[in-house]
Amino acid sequence: MNYTKKIALSLTAAAFAMVVSPAFAAGGEIAVIVKTTNSNYWQNVQKGAAASAKDAKAYTMTFQGPASESAIADQVNMVENAVTRKVAGIVLAASDPDALIPALKKAWEAKIPVVLIDSMVSDAGKKYYQSFLSTDNEAAGEQSAKALISQVGKTGKIAIMSYVAGAGSEVGRVGGFKKYIEANSKLQIVGPYYSQSQMATALNQTTDVLAANPDLKGIFGANEPTAVGMGRAIVQAGKAGKIVAVGFDGNEDLKNFVKDGTLYATAVQGSYSMGSLGVKTVISLIEGKKVPAFVNTGVVIVTKANVDLPEAKNVLY
Numbered sequence: 001m002n003y004t005k006k007i008a009l010s011l012t013a014a015a016f017a018m019v020v021s022p023a024f025a026a027g028g029e030i031a032v033i034v035k036t037t038n039s040n041y042w043q044n045v046q047k048g049a050a051a052s053a054k055d056a057k058a059y060t061m062t063f064q065g066p067a068s069e070s071a072i073a074d075q076v077n078m079v080e081n082a083v084t085r086k087v088a089g090i091v092l093a094a095s096d097p098d099a100l101i102p103a104l105k106k107a108w109e110a111k112i113p114v115v116l117i118d119s120m121v122s123d124a125g126k127k128y129y130q131s132f133l134s135t136d137n138e139a140a141g142e143q144s145a146k147a148l149i150s151q152v153g154k155t156g157k158i159a160i161m162s163y164v165a166g167a168g169s170e171v172g173r174v175g176g177f178k179k180y181i182e183a184n185s186k187l188q189i190v191g192p193y194y195s196q197s198q199m200a201t202a203l204n205q206t207t208d209v210l211a212a213n214p215d216l217k218g219i220f221g222a223n224e225p226t227a228v229g230m231g232r233a234i235v236q237a238g239k240a241g242k243i244v245a246v247g248f249d250g251n252e253d254l255k256n257f258v259k260d261g262t263l264y265a266t267a268v269q270g271s272y273s274m275g276s277l278g279v280k281t282v283i284s285l286i287e288g289k290k291v292p293a294f295v296n297t298g299v300v301i302v303t304k305a306n307v308d309l310p311e312a313k314n315v316l317y
Contacts, residue, residue, distance in 0.1 A: 115291075205229075271317065
């Protein structure tokens, strides 16, 4: 059973057994709180959230995130402040699986419905939110590994450039990637290395990995800033087209890296859908309606072959 199926099964009873009584009449502020506002990925989440909020005339939306994904205490404060000002609902992408739980408990005690997007919290917090919308990160990691193996084969050396150790999305995504590689090839894995979702850090780490491993056949960058830094390092090292690189997420830089051959592929999440469906789901909860425990927002593997086709254009940002 994969990671997401386990989540869905563990949440189903809680999500459907718990009746969320609206704390307010329909309407009010929906607080969308993400891991950072300094990323095109999260800005695309904002676009989706804003579109749904615009359609829901009785509601207003606020959008917040820390300066970086590693500023976890700042995100905790944002959630606590939203509870204090008695928002109608919260849509949250949790930067840490444990640190946000006390703040989520406060929301639950205040009868403020919470929808998680992108990243899970640990089991201790499962009673404090009502729905989780995300990529099936384990499956996405597997798809990324398949794309890499299709080009490098089943022997040799590859590297993993990851982001924040222990983040819910990272555990599933990088775990799924490694699990597939180990089960289906004899590839040796170097890393993972953790960029803390800082592009410059990923660039420096990738530069060092390429220099220390001249026989490297492939490399995986597990989120947007990490993959962008990885791509830039590959270009600077003169390795574009000489090493098979697979990224994750789909901003303009990554799209261009696919087009020019720096990346063989990038796995692009439905970030717009996360924002859009996150707001729609929390509105349903505010209005006392039942919602699914888990919604898989999916990924598309974007390569030169499909980068200009609708299936890729609908998710690139």
